[in-house]
Amino acid sequence: MLSPGCSLLFYSDGLVEAHNSQREMFGFERLSRLYGRYDNGASPIQFFLDELATFTGEGWEQEDDITMVTLKWEQVP
Numbered sequence: 888m889l890s891p892g893c894s895l896l897f898y899s900d901g902l903v904e905a906h907n908s909q910r911e912m913f914g915f916e917r918l919s920r921l922y923g924r925y926d927n928g929a930s931p932i933q934f935f936l937d938e939l940a941t942f943t944g945e946g947w948e949q950e951d952d953i954t955m956v957t958l959k960w961e962q963v964p
Contacts, residue, residue: 894959896922896931901951907943917942931957 889895898918905913921938925931932955939953 889960891960891962894931894957896935897956897958898935899952899954901949901953902935902939902955904951905939905943905947905953906950907947913939913942931955 903913903915903918907913918935921935925934935955936953940947
C-alpha cells in the first residue's frame with residue numbers, strides 16, 4: 888500500500904547486473920543504498936543512470952537492456 892509522497896522504482900535486471908571494469912556487479916545492495924540517498928530533486932531515472940555511469944566508468948559496454956519506471960503518489964490539493 889502506498890501513501891501520499893511514497894514512490895516505487897521498477898527496473899530490469901540490466902541495472903543491478905551491470906559490471907564495472909573489475910567485474911563487480913552494481914547489485915541490489917548498492918541500488919538500495921542509493922535509493923535511500925535519492926533526494927527527490929532530479930529525475931530518479933537520471934539519478935540512477937548517473938550513478939550507474941560513475942560505477943561502470945568510461946568505455947563501459949552495456950551487456951543487457953536497462954529499463955526503469957518510477958511511480959510516485961503526489962497528493963493533489
